[in-house]
Amino acid sequence: MKCINDIGEDALIARLLAQLPPAPLSLNVGPGDDCAVVPFSTTTWQLLKTDAIVEEVHFLSNEKMRRVGWKAIARVVSDFAAMGGAPQWFLVTLGIPSEASVNSLVDLYQGMADCLQKFGATMVGGETSRVESATGLVISIAATGTVKKKHLLLRSTARCDDLIFVTGQLGGSLAGRHLDIEPRLAEGQWLAQQHFATAMMDLSDGLAKDLPRLAKASSIGFVIDLDQIPRTPGRTVSHALQDGEDYELLFTVAPADAKRLMKKWQKFFPATKLTCIGRIVPSGQSMELSGGWDHFPSRKR
Amino acid sequence: MKCINDIGEDALIARLLAQLPPAPLSLNVGPGDDCAVVPFSTTTWQLLKTDAIVEEVHFLSNEKMRRVGWKAIARVVSDFAAMGGAPQWFLVTLGIPSEASVNSLVDLYQGMADCLQKFGATMVGGETSRVESATGLVISIAATGTVKKKHLLLRSTARCDDLIFVTGQLGGSLAGRHLDIEPRLAEGQWLAQQHFATAMMDLSDGLAKDLPRLAKASSIGFVIDLDQIPRTPGRTVSHALQDGEDYELLFTVAPADAKRLMKKWQKFFPATKLTCIGRIVPSGQSMELSGGWDHFPSRKR
Structure with missing residues (x-):
């Protein structure tokens, strides 16, 4: 195998x-560039991006969660930057170990909000799911953006x-x-x-x-x-x-x-x-x- | 705490x-319905959805991975159905334990492709990330769809x-x-x-x-x-x-x-x-x- x-x-x-x-x-x-590029209007492409960060892989358990929230969003904003575009709508899916503290997740959301606000983007939805304790927190971000066709x-x-x-x-x-x-x-x-x-x-x-x-x-x-x-x-x-x-x-x-x-x-x-x-x-x-x-x-x- | x-x-x-x-x-x-609803054109809303399934929470380790791939996509298609809309572009982020077999992931993708094809949607991008072995496979799906404003x-x-x-x-x-x-x-x-x-x-x-x-x-x-x-x-x-x-x-x-x-x-x-x-x-x-x-x-x- x-x-x-x-x-x-x-x-x-x-x-x-x-x-x-x-x-x-x-x-x-199609797949392979920083974002996927799909039709939006006669002058504009839509950019689509998904990304995930995982506790103990992309951040340590003892990090300040507000900084982790910033990072989760900023990684995706960077992908829109790389296409010459602008981020617009964001969704977040959290995989949460059941012993996670409410306050740590509140801090995470504040960090995400900091970054969204700075770069003019908006969180419009999300999902939460339980994961096993050994997993650690999983933060998956999906986002749309736009770029003028002539600027892609x-x-x-x-x-x-x-x-x-x-x-x-x-x-x-x-x-x-x-x-x-x-x-x-x-x-x-x-x-x-x-x-x-x-x-x-x-x-x-x-x-x-x-x-x-x-x-x-x-x-x-x-x-x-x-x-x-x-x-x-x-x-x-x-x-x-x-x-x-x-x-x-x-x-x-x-x-x-x-x-x-x-x-x-x-x-x-x-x-x-x-x-x-x-x-x-x-x-x-x-x-x-x-x-x-x-x-x-x-x-x- | x-x-x-x-x-x-x-x-x-x-x-x-x-x-x-x-x-x-x-x-x-905003957040709260099956999908987020954002402006698209004068007659149409865009629908945005993100969702994740996790090994041992949403599917068992011994399941056929082709069925798991079907499920990952079908859950999201169901959310578009619930708004009266149609699914369009999909992205997938995989959190993969390093001992996962290549064949199991190939089967997973085939299951996703089965479901996308049946419901007229297209996979346009994705990401992979390592997760700890104890985590199990994490499959996060993000998707866009559309619905006529008068049908939302x-x-x-x-x-x-x-x-x-x-x-x-x-x-x-x-x-x-x-x-x-x-x-x-x-x-x-x-x-x-x-x-x-x-x-x-x-x-x-x-x-x-x-x-x-x-x-x-x-x-x-x-x-x-x-x-x-x-x-x-x-x-x-x-x-x-x-x-x-x-x-x-x-x-x-x-x-x-x-x-x-x-x-x-x-x-x-x-x-x-x-x-x-x-x-x-x-x-x-x-x-x-x-x-x-x-x-x-x-x-x-």
Whole structure:
């Protein structure tokens, strides 16, 4: 009997998706990008996203629940940012161990409300279910958003010679930073509206895992300068590559636009670092990156 | 420290919802009905739903996973049916114990695909996450649907003297029937389009739990004839009231329309039983029902 660890997360997902009937022609983007993209109006796509965080996997039992609530929502907002879109309606499903305290759940909801309010989104429904005590709290978020058709950014549209940029600083999530996610919503929307980015995604599993995903989706390769990767103070290059949960934006820009981008960026987002870390190349010339977060690391590696 | 069991599921949800900022005016229905209802177009609402099932709570570890996949989707389809709407786009988030077999997940996806295909819906994305072995598999479904504004059915709009109807037969879910849910999608849409139902919901936690919810949402009471409740063969009235997971439709009808409904129903849905079980009365004259499924039964009762 094959276990998940025998094949790894990406192979598992490919295998599962193969069970589904082909998507209808009306569908713009099926599984594989940060959000699903479905028809909404003549000018607008709807973005759909689901995500779950689990006690002792994504947060420790002794964390402040208000920060956990923030994180649960912020992860999803970051996915909308990565498509150039805006979050709108949220639903939450809680799997609750019966010995959970009412106050901890109230704190969780306050943290969710903090984040929803900051990013202009609304909670419109939810479900609760009991889970076994050994499970810990399960928080599953589903959300819709929108993006103007002319602003939609995918991870599959990077082109040869494009320059590769990241926002913020990478690494250090394991030291607690993962609870203070600041989704780059304004930055993502601006990049889309200004037509600077040719492809974009958010960094959830670490640059070493996510950049190869962008490259694979775009059928291209990449070369990056490891020393150029912006690092959280006190963190090594390995941390920056592999910790995961940075929730910064990773995007590509046509070389001719790079200077103009840097100049405008400093004016609009003086507090958000922007760094060029490398270049898109033909897939045969790509460098290799390994590591990054895999929920089910393959035993074959 | 107050635990969930000290206050019960409905009180917990009320307490959590109080943490959220008030819904914007653009919102038709906030938390509380089978689906959330948000603006879509001039003629149409969008319906949003999230739901989760957990191993050893909603299904046993030795169940056929294809049936579990069917159930995960069918529960949500039933919620769209209850609003008079149609399901459209689905997302799935799996929390997977690392020793889970690849084949069991492939079977799960096939079951989900069976149900999606039957009811004309499409899976457009998902996430996977590791959970601890003790947790068991967590399957969280999020979905969108649509309903014409003129056909939307809520649980809050029942009126005094309306007659109370249920589809199918109740009870027996615990004996395995819960995996063979047949959402009443065509029936729900027909009831909405024909304007027969004045209020509607689906039966997920048992008539004894759900009818009082409909009554409370509508600020009315009810009287039912326990002997009239249609029962799965071999099941008692208690089973029919309390087992839960029937996924039949519970709805109210103006007395003047009841005869016409019964006649037309037999023509359109000869295979689906339809039974009048009681009547809506002023809330002061309501009978009491107790029991039904509560994930966190209050110790006070």
